[in-house]
Amino acid sequence: MASSNDSAPAIRASEVGKVYGRKEALSRVSFTIHEGETVAVVGPSGAGKTTLLHLLAGIIRPDSGDINLGGRALAGLTPGGELSRLVGVIHQQLDLVPQLSVLQNVLAGRLGRWGLARSALSLAWPHERETAEKALDRVGLADKLYERTSRLSGGEQQRVAIARLLLQDPQVILADEPVAALDPARAADLMGLLAEIAGHSGKTLVSSLHSIDLVRKHFSRLIGLRNGGQLFDLPSADVTGDMMDRLYDLRGIEGVETFQGRDYG
Amino acid sequence: MNSQAERGSGERPRIDVPRTSAAGFVALAIVSWIYIVSGDSGLWELFTVETWKEAGDFLRRLVGLETDGTSAFLDAASWKKALRLSVETLAMSVLAAGIAGAAALLTFLPGARNVGFGQSGGARSRVGVAAFFVTRGAFAFTRSVPELVWALLIVFVLSPGVLAAALALAIHNYGILGKLSAEVVENLDPRPARALRAAGAGWGQTLLYALLPQVLPQFITYLLYRWEVIIRTTVVVGFVAAGGLGREFRLNMSFLHYDDVGLLLLCYLFLVVGVDLASAGLRRLAR
Ligand SMILES: Nc1ncnc2c1ncn2[C@@H]1O[C@H](COP(=O)(O)OP(=O)(O)OP(=O)(O)O)[C@@H](O)[C@H]1O
Numbered sequence: 001m002a003s004s005n006d007s008a009p010a011i012r013a014s015e016v017g018k019v020y021g022r023k024e025a026l027s028r029v030s031f032t033i034h035e036g037e038t039v040a041v042v043g044p045s046g047a048g049k050t051t052l053l054h055l056l057a058g059i060i061r062p063d064s065g066d067i068n069l070g071g072r073a074l075a076g077l078t079p080g081g082e083l084s085r086l087v088g089v090i091h092q093q094l095d096l097v098p099q100l101s102v103l104q105n106v107l108a109g110r111l112g113r114w115g116l117a118r119s120a121l122s123l124a125w126p127h128e129r130e131t132a133e134k135a136l137d138r139v140g141l142a143d144k145l146y147e148r149t150s151r152l153s154g155g156e157q158q159r160v161a162i163a164r165l166l167l168q169d170p171q172v173i174l175a176d177e178p179v180a181a182l183d184p185a186r187a188a189d190l191m192g193l194l195a196e197i198a199g200h201s202g203k204t205l206v207s208s209l210h211s212i213d214l215v216r217k218h219f220s221r222l223i224g225l226r227n228g229g230q231l232f233d234l235p236s237a238d239v240t241g242d243m244m245d246r247l248y249d250l251r252g253i254e255g256v257e258t259f260q261g262r263d264y265g
Numbered sequence: 266m267n268s269q270a271e272r273g274s275g276e277r278p279r280i281d282v283p284r285t286s287a288a289g290f291v292a293l294a295i296v297s298w299i300y301i302v303s304g305d306s307g308l309w310e311l312f313t314v315e316t317w318k319e320a321g322d323f324l325r326r327l328v329g330l331e332t333d334g335t336s337a338f339l340d341a342a343s344w345k346k347a348l349r350l351s352v353e354t355l356a357m358s359v360l361a362a363g364i365a366g367a368a369a370l371l372t373f374l375p376g377a378r379n380v381g382f383g384q385s386g387g388a389r390s391r392v393g394v395a396a397f398f399v400t401r402g403a404f405a406f407t408r409s410v411p412e413l414v415w416a417l418l419i420v421f422v423l424s425p426g427v428l429a430a431a432l433a434l435a436i437h438n439y440g441i442l443g444k445l446s447a448e449v450v451e452n453l454d455p456r457p458a459r460a461l462r463a464a465g466a467g468w469g470q471t472l473l474y475a476l477l478p479q480v481l482p483q484f485i486t487y488l489l490y491r492w493e494v495i496i497r498t499t500v501v502v503g504f505v506a507a508g509g510l511g512r513e514f515r516l517n518m519s520f521l522h523y524d525d526v527g528l529l530l531l532c533y534l535f536l537v538v539g540v541d542l543a544s545a546g547l548r549r550l551a552r
């Protein structure tokens with residue numbers, strides 16, 4: 001089932017590991033993700049999902065192994081403008097600036113392309129306002145342009161984060177439990193929006209989440225993490241309920257045996 | 266059993282802290298009263314007829330019921346002067362708050378530990394660490410010297426007047442405002458800034474879009490609170506730095522013009538209440 005895609009993969013992780021003190025948060029994780037793929041990262045709390053996504057985003061550096069983005073070594077990419085066009089992140093917690101208006105929080109997605117002077121001026125006279133308006137319209141918040149961000153609900157704030165990502169316009173979208181704080185209906189709604197946005201523009205989407213229903217609906221592939229190790233890497237249709245049970249099982253966190261995942265790439 | 270017995274016998278007699286300190290307090294109070302009553306402390310003067318008569322006289326003079334010539338409260342010239350001095354005092358307080366605020370705004374950033382030590386973006390540099398200790402030292406020094414002492418020092422250099430008084434107030438309040446705002450930065454939620462950096466923002470942009478929007482409302486609140494304190498302190502600083510209501514207050518006291526003193530006190534009262542109200546209103550706006 002080799003992919004027909006012969007360009008450089010969007011993401012290639014090889015033997016990636018991360019250690020916090022004595023705790024191995026992630027050990028020898030390897031996978032290849034092609035452009036336009038939608039990949040879900042699942043696993044119990046503390047499995048290393050956030051660690052993995054932050055490594056891919058260049059927010060933290062791996063202690064071992066290499067990460068390539070679009071054929072280029074992540075370690076060689078300078079943070080700021082260049083990296084921000086390759087990957088964009090939606091965080092597990094709401095990471096907007098609560099005191100700024102919705103408009104300014106969305107426009108912040110452009111900071112990687114703007115110079116300091118333009119950024120400063122834009123606080124008083126918003127630059128590229130129409131682009132921000134379009135993005136907010138897309139996520140269904142056109143009427144909240146000038147609302148103070150702290151007044152929005154959690155779900156609305158995640159939508160603002162998505163709108164910011166639309167302005168940042170990266171090739172890969174990394175989302176860390178983007179729907180964890182929402183009720184099931186809104187979670188399904190927002191995940192759908194994110195998948196649609198990624199699908200519409202052919203972007204690669206890698207997201208951690210806990211709902212197997214949402215995974216089956218929106219993601220083509222599933223990477224299971226447990227205790228820092230890679231338990232499986234399968235098309236989401238092939239993942240059985242038994243595998244999920246074992247992934248989330250409270251017993252036997254040590255001595256994890258791995259399923260033989262099919263090789264992608 | 267054995268170990269318990271051992272512990273019981275080895276234990277020192279415990280001191281009952283609340284009871285011992287209560288007893289000590291009572292003993293001290295008794296000794297103090299014996300000292301006051303037996304010594305030459307002037308306590309008995311409080312209970313003499315003359316004292317009460319004098320106090321009554323003073324109060325009547327203060328509210329203008331007993332004066333030589335026309336009372337200051339009925340004199341247009343006195344009112345005019347008092348009002349002019351009130352405006353001058355208000356200007357003094359605004360100037361002081363403005364200087365302190367501007368200086369604090371320009372220097373609070375290196376005074377925040379997370380900025381100086383490079384924990385919020387930027388690398389940890391020797392310059393940053395040095396700047397941290399220098400600014401924190403400046404904050405500590407300027408605020409530990411009281412306004413009155415600053416005023417005494419400043420009138421050696423500057424001629425006494427509104428500016429000297431405002432400067433004395435500004436220096437002391439600069440240290441307070443600087444420390445408070447640096448601590449706001451230290452307690453900020455780091456996540457919005459981290460998200461901005463992940464979106465490609467540089468250090469200056471993170472400052473503009475994450476740090477300042479989070480710090481400024483709090484800073485303005487602190488500045489307005491300090492303004493309230495400053496207007497209260499203007500009178501005392503005006504004593505030595507010879508500016509505003511404070512100077513006139515002292516002059517009239519030494520000339521025994523108690524009705525003028527009363528008028529100045531009234532103006533001062535209105536000034537303090539007015540600033541308190543204005544500050545409360547502005548703080549609501551800033552939120
Ligand atoms: N900054 C850190 N310092 C020390 N340990 C950390 C740090 N970040 C993560 N860890 C540890 O690494 C392990 C993996 O954490 P991670 O946040 O990646 O888990 P997660 O799968 O995202 O969990 P959750 O579902 O609760 O978000 C955990 O045991 C965690 O305690």
Ligand SMILES: [Mg+2]
Nearest residue numbers: 049050051092
């Ligand atoms: Mg996590």
